[in-house]
Every structure is written in structure tokens, then in C-alpha cells.
Amino acid sequence: MTTEAAGAGASVTLKLATSLDGRIATAAGESRWITGSQAREAVHRLRAEHDAVLVGVETALADDPELTVRLEDYTGPQPARVVLDSRQRLAETCRLAASAREIPTYVVSVEPPQARLTAAGVRVVEVEATEGGRADLESVVAALAALGLRRLFVEGGGQVAASFLRCGLVDRLEWFRAPVVIGGEGRPAVGALALSALAEAPRFARLDVRSVGDDLWERYERI
Numbered sequence: 001m002t003t004e005a006a007g008a009g010a011s012v013t014l015k016l017a018t019s020l021d022g023r024i025a026t027a028a029g030e031s032r033w034i035t036g037s038q039a040r041e042a043v044h045r046l047r048a049e050h051d052a053v054l055v056g057v058e059t060a061l062a063d064d065p066e067l068t069v070r071l072e073d074y075t076g077p078q079p080a081r082v083v084l085d086s087r088q089r090l091a092e093t094c095r096l097a098a099s100a101r102e103i104p105t106y107v108v109s110v111e112p113p114q115a116r117l118t119a120a121g122v123r124v125v126e127v128e129a130t131e132g133g134r135a136d137l138e139s140v141v142a143a144l145a146a147l148g149l150r151r152l153f154v155e156g157g158g159q160v161a162a163s164f165l166r167c168g169l170v171d172r173l174e175w176f177r178a179p180v181v182i183g184g185e186g187r188p189a190v191g192a193l194a195l196s197a198l199a200e201a202p203r204f205a206r207l208d209v210r211s212v213g214d215d216l217w218e219r220y221e222r223i
């Protein structure tokens with residue numbers, strides 16, 4: 001069960017698929033595939049347990065993902081897709097927009113909706129901005145909960161992971177770790193947290209650890 005740090009009946013699960021040294025991509029942005037097929041299948045099962053899969057716009061631009069549940073035996077509903085995209089940089093030609101009429105697809109912005117996205121069927125949700133001009137995450141979680149999207153599955157990238165952790169909004173961590181080392185120039189799984197002391201670091205209790213193919217799947221909940 002989640003601890004529902006997100007409030008408003010919402011819960012946030014953060015998924016990370018990393019190298020042993022906590023990188024999610026090479027410096028050039030290559031991330032497919034760090035983990036193996038069994039870990040990726042487990043991720044699809046986790047997606048199916050949530051109302052929405054959420055990523056940052058940099059991930060949407062770099063990977064052009066579908067963020068759907070793709071499992072042979074799955075007949076349930078597809079979770080909604082959500083992109084944190086303060087200035088609506090998402091292309092109307094990307095895969096998410098192309099399937100927006102079949103699967104609810106939201107862009108969370110701090111500006112009024114752009115017609116090119118809404119015409120493609122993308123639903124633009126306008127929320128409060130942080131001082132830095134980005135989507136304020138407490139407003140994001142509340143706005144999505146009001147739309148019935150209460151169980152959020154955050155899939156990165158590193159900046160978005162850091163923002164959710166910094167705001168204390170992560171209830172669960174699903175961490176897939178592949179036996180590969182990418183090095184310090186790779187993209188970190190979690191961006192800057194601006195901690196001034198170790199005591200401020202978000203801490204989690206491990207619930208489970210198991211092998212999935214060649215990878216390790218660690219599950220944590222917020223203390």
C-alpha cells in the first residue's frame with residue numbers, strides 16, 4: 001500500500017531503470033535498452049496498476065515513447081499518459097499525440113492550451129508555475145487527481161524524478177538495476193536535489209528485492 005505522501009487521495013510511484021552506477025542514459029541520451037526484456041515486462045505490469053504514466057518533456061522529445069501497456073495477455077484499460085511540459089514543446093506529430101484520441105493524453109503546462117495540441121486530441125492542463133517557471137508539482141498532482149488520475153507512475157527522466165523527490169511526493173520506488181556501468185558522464189537517474197545536509201535526503205524502506213532476468217528489481221516505500 002502507498003503512504004500517499006501526495007495527498008488528495010493521490011499516490012506517486014517513481015520508476016527508475018538504471019545502470020549499476022545510477023545512470024539512465026549515456027551522455028548522448030541513448031537509453032534503449034539499459035535493462036532487459038523481463039524488467040521491461042515488469043514495468044508494463046506496473047503501468048497497468050496505475051491511472052497515469054507521467055514523464056518530463058525531455059524524455060518525450062528524446063525517446064518519442066508510447067507509454068502504453070504492451071503485454072500479450074493484457075486486456076485491461078490503458079493508463080492515461082501525462083507529459084510535464086511547461087511551455088508545450090511537445091510535437092503534435094509525436095507518438096503520444098498521434099494516439100491521443102484513443103488513449104487520454106495530457107500535457108501539463110503553465111500556459112494556456114496551444115491549438116495545435118488540442119486539435120490533435122491532447123488535453124492541456126494549465127497549472128501554477130514554480131518560481132523557476134515550471135509546473136508546480138503539488139498543483140500537478142491535485143489537478144490530475146481532480147481528473148480521476150490518482151495513482152501516478154512517474155517514469156522520469158532525471159529532472160522530473162528529482163523534482164518529485166525534492167517535493168516529498170514519492171510514495172514508492174520501483175528501481176530496476178542492470179549489470180552495466182555507464183560512468184559519470186551518463187545522465188543521472190535523479191537530478192540535483194539541492195540538499196544542504198544528509199539528514200534532508202529522502203529515505204526509503206526496502207520492501208523487496210528480486211532478480212528479473214539479468215537485472216535486479218528493488219522495491220521501496222517512503223519512510
Ligand SMILES: NC(=O)c1ccc[n+]([C@@H]2O[C@H](COP(=O)([O-])OP(=O)(O)OC[C@H]3O[C@@H](n4cnc5c(N)ncnc54)[C@H](OP(=O)(O)O)[C@@H]3O)[C@@H](O)[C@H]2O)c1
Nearest residue numbers: 017024029056057058059084086135156157158159160163
Ligand atoms: N532509463 C530510463 O528508464 C529512462 C527513463 C526516462 C528517461 N530516460 C532518459 O532521460 C533523458 C531525459 O531526462 P531529463 O532529466 O533530461 O529530462 P526529463 O526529466 O524527462 O524532463 C525534464 C523537463 O520536464 C519539464 N518540467 C516541467 N515541470 C517540471 C518540474 N516540476 N520538474 C522538472 N521538470 C519539469 C522541464 O521542461 P520545461 O521547463 O520546458 O517544462 C524539464 O526540462 C533522456 O535521455 C531519456 O532517454 C531514461
